[in-house]
Amino acid sequence: MKPSSSEITLPADLRPSDGRFGSGPSKVRAEAVAALAAAAPTYLGTSHRQSPVKSMVGRLRSGMTELFALPQGYEVVIGNGGAACFWDVALFSLIERRSQHLSFGNFSESFATMAANAAHLDSPDVIASPAGTHPEANPNPDVDAYCLTHNETSTGVAMEVLRPAPAEDGLVLVDATSAAGGMRVDPAQFDVYYFSPQKGFGADGGLWIALCSPAALARVDTIKSTGRWIPESLSLATAVENARLDQTYNTPGLATLFLMADQLDWILGHGGLEWAASRCEESTNILYGWAEKSDYATPFVADHADRSPVVATIDLDDSIDAKAVNKVLRANGIVDTEPYRRLGRNQLRVAVFPSVDPDDVGLLTGAVDYVVAQLA
Secondary structure, three states: OOOOOHOOOHHHHHOOOOEEOOOOOOOOOOHHHHHHHHHHHOOOOOOOHHHHHHHHHHHHHHHHHHHHOOOOEEEEEEEOOOHHHHHHEEEHHOOOEEEEEOOOHHHHHHHHHHHOOOOOOOOOEEEOOOOOOOOOOOOOOOOOOEEEEEHHHHHHHHOOOHHHHHHHHHHHEEEEEOOOOOOOOOOOOOOOOEOOOOOOOOOOOEEEEEEOOOOHHHHHHHHHOOOOOOHHHHHHHHHHHHHHHOOOOOOHHHHHHHHHHHHHHHHHHOOOOOHHHHHHHHHHHHHHHHHHOOOOEEOOOOOOOEEEEEEEEEEEEEOOHHHHHHHHHHOOOOOOOOOOOOOOOOOOEEOOOOOHHHHHHHHHHHHHHHHHHHHO
C-alpha cells in the first residue's frame, strides 16, 4: 500500500537549508531580518520625514541607480501600493491617449484590462499570445505608450526588453515585478522600469519603485499641464517631487524600506546585477536540466529562449498529482511551489530569486524525485 502524503518524510540529505521557493512574497534573508532587529530601536516607529527614513530612501535611490547603471537624467521614484498600484499611476500619469499591451499571462492581461476600462483613454491595442509564449510588440503610430512585461510571473515566460519603436514615438513601460534584481536589462531600452520589493529584492510588499527616463519625466509634466484630474496618491508628478527630497508622498512601510535596502547592498556587494542574474540562471538551469532528463517532468515553456531565469514552471505527467506532491513538500518545510492558481496546470512553480541558494535548488529536485517515487 502506498503511503499517504502525511506519512512521507524527506531524508535529511534531501532537505534544503531553506525551503522557501515562493514567487512573492519571496525568501527574506535571515541576515537582513537580524539587521532590521538591530536597527529597530532608532529606526522603526520614527517619522518618515526625518533623517533615519529619508536617508534610507536616499540609500535605495542611489543603490538602484548603481545597480541598473542608469544613464544621466534617469530618476528613481518610490511610492506606496505595489506594482499593481503603479498600473493606475501609469493610466493617469504616463499614458497620454492610447497604449499597446503585450498580454501573455495573468499580470500582463490585468494591466491591459485596466487600460481598456479607463474612461479617459482610448481603447488599447492589445497583442496576445497563449500562456507559455509571449507576443512581439508592433510599432503603431497611434500609440504613445508600449506596455511590456519583462517576466510573466504566472507562467514563467520571460522576454527581452527592446524598444519597439524610436524613443520619440512612444514611451516603453516595463512591468519588472519579478524580473528586477534577477534579470539583465538595458536602461536605454525602457522609459519606465517598475517593480515591487517582495520578489527579487527580498522584502515585504507595499511599495512600487519606478526607474524613469527623462522622456518619461517629461511626459508626466505634459499630462499634468493638461489639467487631467489625477488622485494625489496616484500622481507620478507628486511622487517625483517627493523622491527628489528622499521621501514618499505618504507614510511607507519602514521595515520594507530597510529590508529592500539591505538586499540591494547585498547584491551590490557580491557583484551587482550581473552576479545576481548569473546566480538565478544557475538555479533555473538546474531545474530545467532536471526536468528535461526526467521521465515525468517537462518545462512548461517550450522555447528555451523564453524560459524565465527567475521563475521556473515545470509540468508533471498526468499520472502524478502535483497537488499531492506539493502537499508533501509543504509538510516537509519546502513551501510555495504550487502553480499559479489561474493557470490551472498540473505543475510546480519554483521561484529562484537572488536570495535562493542554487545548492538548495539541487536538493529540491532530489526531494521531488523522492516524493514522486513514494507516492507511486
